[in-house]
Amino acid sequence: MQLGQEPSQFLENRLFYRGRKFNFEVNKLRLPIGIEGYWEVIRHPGGALAVPITPEGKLVLVRQYRFTVEGRLLEFPAGTVEPDEDPAETIKRELEEEAGYRAKTWQTLGKFPLAPGYSDEFIYAYLAQDLEKLDQPPQQDEDEDIEVVLMSFEEFEQAIMAGEPIDAKSITSFFMARLLMDNG
Template sequence: MAIERPLESKRIYSGRVVSLRVDTVCLEPKGTQALREVVEHAPGVTIVPIDSQGMLVLVRQFRTPARQVLLECPAGTMEEGETPEQAVHRELLEETGYRARRLIRLAGFWMSPGFCTEYMHAYLALGLEPGPAQQEADEDIQLEQVPARNIPDLVRTQQVQDAKSIAALLMAYTLYRQEWER
């Protein structure tokens, strides 16, 4: 298998959310050169919040790239110096108003490693305590509660179409469904 050794990197664009760079790489051992376009994005978190009644707390919001309203797990970008757990608590509070007494790490995964640096940390949030949401000025989020036992139906019927949410929901369901199906 060829390993890509970086030769040069040029930043083409720097924005508030993403940056774009073009890397020149050498495919070893062949020595062939290639260009790689890379979208730089900070790591993020996605959260599967389940309350004491077994209800899943999801968010519904308009997503400009998809040009539609999507049903998703609460999620967000980690801030500089923030741990994944700190980001989970912050994002959960901002988007839903809930605080979690217990977090369980589900997994971590690359969002689209063929061109993007974003790494996503997925967590299950339990022991939820409700409170007022603290949405950012550019967010318009509605909460939707669904029985956690319905996770497979949400995915199968494409009510949830967001990849990070599908991955996190199915991981949580696979690990904890026996508790939710009682």
Template sequence: MDHLVEKTIGQEKIFSGKVIDVYVEDVLLPNGQTSKREIVKHPGAVAVLAVTDEEKIVLVRQYRKALDRVLVEIPAGKLEKGEEPIATARRELEEETGYACKVMRPLHSFYTSPGFADELVHVFLAEQLVKKNEEQALDEDEFVDVLEVTLDEALQLIERKEIYDAKTIYAIQYWQLKKALGDLK
């Protein structure tokens, strides 16, 4: 066993919500002392870097209450119980943008905030897009605008802090690197 591991010796759920659960855990530290950890449990999520045949990145613009502002992001959404990440990615892409894709492949997965949350985001690349619906099939409490931008325009959105979240910046920088290396398939 790794000498840095903290052993959970007690756990209390203090909140159960639609998206997250919050626990307070008592832990035994490597030095024998005890401490408390506040842990957010999340079912996981997907994010989709969707690129049209014209090499435009499909983005959504939406209000984020936690930040009290509108952000521009790649399409994303929460995993449903028992749903495979690639199925969630396909569903979220179509619901939020009206696009389906012929090619969907995983890029990478990452933890958003491992200091207090277990949320794991799976990032996918969607290519050979097909416009299926002129209207989005959004959740009843979801309102988004769809944008299609070039890589340069996306980089400008990052500079202006309209794109300001890690998953979207990661995806755009991935695309930028792939283009610079001439490694686009």
């Protein structure tokens, strides 16, 4: 069964907040199994992420400060999909802005829900290869505190296993890229 084939019946909106990057709703719904209740949901336009690999076989990651966890996470370059923007265009822009690279070869890894217990956000993941370092990368967003980090596949796997602070979308996309490359 595909997602969206069993919609809940919307009964009432109790709360709505429009934010800069996402919206928050509390809605009364009737679930497909007949239960009625109030459920909270974050409405998000989606995100795009790249697993960038240099010609030398290094992964390009960013160590970024995230106020929500009060610390720096190791992540692949990613960004929020703008209104009416194709996720492939989102990630091309974000790879240049966040990491200072441009990729000549792109492959779709797929999409997946990020946190379906409370958000409708999907991540569109891509493998970015044949990278070139930009002489003059575009300006990062003013609220971004980013350090570019190059790691081998083995170093990244060790970081995951050691419990270093790495976000889930990056871990998931890394293994999606490994599967594609191992079976490609």
